[in-house]
Amino acid sequence: MPHFHQSHPKEPADQRQKMLETPIHRLIPSLAAPTIVSMLVTSVYNMADTYFVSQINTSASGAVGVVFSLMAIIQALGFTVGMGSGSIASRLLGQDRKEEADVFASSGVLAALAVGLTMAVLGQIFREDLIWLLGSTETIYPYALDYAFYIILGAPVMILAFTLNNLLRWQGKANLSVFGLATGGILNILLDPIFIYAFKMGIGGAGAATLFSQCVSLSILASFFLRKQSDLRVSPACISRSPGTYLAILKQGMPSFFRQGVVSMATMALNYNARIYGDAAVAALAIVAKVFHLIQSIIIGFGQGFQPVLGYNYGARRLDRVKEAMWFSVRTCTVILTLGAVIGFVLAPHIITLFRRDDPLVIAIGTRAFRYQCFTLPLGAVMVFANMFFQALGKSWRAVVLAICRQGLYIPLVYLMTGWFGLPGLERTQAASDLLAFVVAAVVLLHYFKTEFGKET
Numbered sequence: 001m002p003h004f005h006q007s008h009p010k011e012p013a014d015q016r017q018k019m020l021e022t023p024i025h026r027l028i029p030s031l032a033a034p035t036i037v038s039m040l041v042t043s044v045y046n047m048a049d050t051y052f053v054s055q056i057n058t059s060a061s062g063a064v065g066v067v068f069s070l071m072a073i074i075q076a077l078g079f080t081v082g083m084g085s086g087s088i089a090s091r092l093l094g095q096d097r098k099e100e101a102d103v104f105a106s107s108g109v110l111a112a113l114a115v116g117l118t119m120a121v122l123g124q125i126f127r128e129d130l131i132w133l134l135g136s137t138e139t140i141y142p143y144a145l146d147y148a149f150y151i152i153l154g155a156p157v158m159i160l161a162f163t164l165n166n167l168l169r170w171q172g173k174a175n176l177s178v179f180g181l182a183t184g185g186i187l188n189i190l191l192d193p194i195f196i197y198a199f200k201m202g203i204g205g206a207g208a209a210t211l212f213s214q215c216v217s218l219s220i221l222a223s224f225f226l227r228k229q230s231d232l233r234v235s236p237a238c239i240s241r242s243p244g245t246y247l248a249i250l251k252q253g254m255p256s257f258f259r260q261g262v263v264s265m266a267t268m269a270l271n272y273n274a275r276i277y278g279d280a281a282v283a284a285l286a287i288v289a290k291v292f293h294l295i296q297s298i299i300i301g302f303g304q305g306f307q308p309v310l311g312y313n314y315g316a317r318r319l320d321r322v323k324e325a326m327w328f329s330v331r332t333c334t335v336i337l338t339l340g341a342v343i344g345f346v347l348a349p350h351i352i353t354l355f356r357r358d359d360p361l362v363i364a365i366g367t368r369a370f371r372y373q374c375f376t377l378p379l380g381a382v383m384v385f386a387n388m389f390f391q392a393l394g395k396s397w398r399a400v401v402l403a404i405c406r407q408g409l410y411i412p413l414v415y416l417m418t419g420w421f422g423l424p425g426l427e428r429t430q431a432a433s434d435l436l437a438f439v440v441a442a443v444v445l446l447h448y449f450k451t452e453f454g455k456e457t
Helices: 013-021 024-054 058-094 098-125 127-133 141-153 155-170 174-198 203-226 243-277 279-315 319-355 360-392 396-421 423-451
Strands: none
Touching: 013 058, 013 279, 024 058, 024 174, 024 203, 024 279, 024 319, 058 098, 058 127, 058 141, 058 155, 058 203, 058 243, 058 279, 058 360, 098 127, 098 141, 098 155, 098 243, 127 141, 141 155, 141 203, 155 174, 155 203, 155 279, 174 203, 174 279, 243 279, 243 360, 243 396, 243 423, 279 319, 279 360, 279 423, 319 360, 360 396, 360 423, 396 423
16 A cells, blocks of 8 residues: 655645635536546547447447446545545535545545455456356457456555545545546556557557556556645555454445446346347447447546535535535536437437448437437436436435436336337437436425435434
8 A cells, every 4th residue: 555645634724715605606617517527538538448449340349339348447435535525525525524534535536446446357257158247249349359458456445545536535636636547547548549440459458548548547646645745644644454444434435336236237137138139239339338338438527527516515614605506506507417418319310420431220220329319418417417416415225216217217117118119119208217216306306405415404
C-alpha cells in the first residue's frame, strides 16, 4: 500500500465554504463540466475500440459487445469501492470530520487493490468459459478471447483508477480526476490503430491499447495524492482494521455495483437473444449500446458533479440546497436529452453506417433499435438522478432498487419481447424497459420528498 501524503487535520475553509455557499446554478455546472468531459472521453475511447475493431469484420465488432459485459463488471467493482468510500468521505468532510474521512479513503484504496487482483486471477483462469457465458457465438469467440485477455489483465489497474477518480471527485476536485482519465482516454484513441494495424495485433491490439492507457491514467491519478493535491489523505497509517469500515463502504457503494452489474447481466441476456439472428444482430446492438452510452455519459458526468454538492450540503444539513440541486439537475439534463433524442432519431442510419458501412443488415437492425431508444431518452435524467440522489444521501436501499431497475427490468423483458415479437421485439426492449424504470423512479423520488425528506435526525 503506497504512502501518498501527510495532510493537514482540517480541510481548507475555502473548499468547504465553496460547497456550502456558492449558488447551485453556478456550483454544479462548474463541478460537472470536468466530469462530463471525463465521461465523454471515456465513452469516446470505448467507441474508438468499437470503431477500429469494426473495420476488421462483423464478428470482431460483435466481440466488443460480448466483452462489454466483462468491462461492466470491472467498472462495477471499481465504482462500488470508489463511490462507497467517496460518498462517506464527502459527508464527513461536510461535517468537518476530516480524520474519519481519511480512514475511509485509505481503506477504500486497499479494498480496490484486493478486489482487482482477485478479479484478474479468477478471470484469467476461467476466461474461456466466461466468453461463452457472456453470449458469444462460435464465430465471435476467437476475437472475444483475444480481446478479453488484456481487459482481464488490466482489472487491478482499472479498479484502482476508478477508485482514486471517485475519491477526487467526491471532494469537489473533478478537474484533477478528469485530467487523469482524459489523458489515458486520448492515448487509447491514438494507440488503437497503431496496435491493431501497425503492430498487426488485430483485436488483441485494441485490448492492449486499453490496458496501456489505463496504466497511464492510474499513474496520473495517484500522482495527485503523492503531490498533496488531495484534501483526503491516503496512507497505510489510516487503513482501518475494523470490518465495519469495509461493510460501510460496501453498503454505500452497492447501488453502483448493482447499476453496473445489472448492465453486465442485461448485456449477456441481449447477446443470448441477439445471437439467434446472427453476428449482424449482435454487432448492431453492440454499436447502438456504445453510442447511447456516449449520450448518457453526459448525464452521468453531470450527476457526478452534483453528487458532491449533495454530500456536503446534506452533511451540513443545508436541505434547501440539496433540494434545489436535485431539481436544477433534472430540468437541465432533460432539456439536453430531448435535444439529443431529436438529433439521434434523424441521424440514426448515418451513425450506424460509420461503424459497419459494408453490412446492410447491421445498418438496418441498428437504425431501428437506435430510433426506438430515442423515444425514451429524455426520461433518463429522472432515472439517473433519482438513483444518484439517494446514494449521495446514504439511502442505500432506495438507491439499490433504482440502480437495478432499468436493466433489471430489461432482463425479463428481452426474453419476453423476443419470444413474442422476434427481432422487432428485441429492437424495442430497451425503450420499453426505460419507460417502466422512469415510472418507478419518479414514484419513489416524489414519495420521499413528500413524506420523509428533511425529517431525519
